[in-house]
Amino acid sequence: xxxxxxxxxxxxxxxxxxxxxxxxxxxxxxxxxxxxxxxxxxxxxxxxxxxxxxxxxxxxxxxxxxxxxxxxxxxxxxxxxxxxxxxxxxxxxxxxxxxxxxxxxxxxxxxxxxx
Amino acid sequence: xxxxxxxxxxxxxxxxxxxxxxxxxxxxxxxxxxxxxxxxxxxxxxxxxxxxxxxxxxxxxxxxxxxxxxxxxxxxxxxxxxxxxxxxxxxxxxxxxxxxxxxxxxxxx
Numbered sequence: 001x002x003x004x005x006x007x008x009x010x011x012x013x014x015x016x017x018x019x020x021x022x023x024x025x026x027x028x029x030x031x032x033x034x035x036x037x038x039x040x041x042x043x044x045x046x047x048x049x050x051x052x053x054x055x056x057x058x059x060x061x062x063x064x065x066x067x068x069x070x071x072x073x074x075x076x077x078x079x080x081x082x083x084x085x086x087x088x089x090x091x092x093x094x095x096x097x098x099x100x101x102x103x104x105x106x107x108x109x110x111x112x113x114x115x
Numbered sequence: 116x117x118x119x120x121x122x123x124x125x126x127x128x129x130x131x132x133x134x135x136x137x138x139x140x141x142x143x144x145x146x147x148x149x150x151x152x153x154x155x156x157x158x159x160x161x162x163x164x165x166x167x168x169x170x171x172x173x174x175x176x177x178x179x180x181x182x183x184x185x186x187x188x189x190x191x192x193x194x195x196x197x198x199x200x201x202x203x204x205x206x207x208x209x210x211x212x213x214x215x216x217x218x219x220x221x222x223x224x
Contacts, residue, residue, distance in 0.1 A: 031210060042119075042201055042214030043158070056210060089156055097210070101165075102146060104212060106158035 002026075004107035006092050012113045013082055020078045021110045025094030032075050033093040033104060034067055036060065043091055049075060050097065082114045117142045117206055121215035128192050128222050136187040136218045138202030146205035147178055148212065149187050153198050161187070161200075192222045 005024045013019050025032045031050050035043035046065070047057045051072040061067075069075040079086055089111050093104040118141040128134055138147075149161040162169050162176040164185065169176055178185040189196055199219050203212040
């Protein structure tokens with residue numbers, strides 16, 4: 001089991017550009033989560049998928065943000081027209097949610113810096 | 116919404132000392148996890164512990180769900196224990212974890 005992987009690990013972009021991040025969950029995990037973490041804070045939930053269905057979105061997820069999980073495996077998170085306030089660590093997690101007992105496992109994150 | 120509070124916010128220890136980190140939550144939860152975030156930002160799973168007590172080496176955790184708190188014990192601390200410790204809870208039918216603000220631990224040699 002290789003764990004949750006994320007790509008890229010670091011991204012520097014200019015304000016107004018679009019960026020896309022990828023997350024590959026632990027194989028056979030049916031749930032995939034995206035969180036955002038700013039300096040000195042705990043991670044905050046953005047959205048999650050069960051298989052290919054997007055089940056919940058946070059109010060933090062403005063219309064500039066879109067996430068997909070087209071085949072129920074990997075997921076992408078796109079930010080359009082980036083702003084300096086988007087600078088953060090973007091974390092992906094996955095879990096096997098068959099019962100109420102569900103442990104989320106996190107990837108290494110993608111650090112985004114918007115100049 | 117549900118509130119998760121961790122204490123203390125910062126903790127400095129000498130190597131070999133013991134410590135207790137606390138997590139209070141404001142409502143009934145069906146999932147509670149403790150994580151250690153290393154200096155590179157990786158969140159490492161320590162415990163899944165919605166209730167009861169678990170131990171893993173020098174670490175142990177106890178959750179008293181009826182009183183809405185959880186404790187993480189670190190014994191014989193090592194410099195590699197340094198980092199930020201997060202408590203996160205899940206409640207109701209939502210899938211999301213709600214994180215506390217974390218406890219930053221520094222273990223000095």
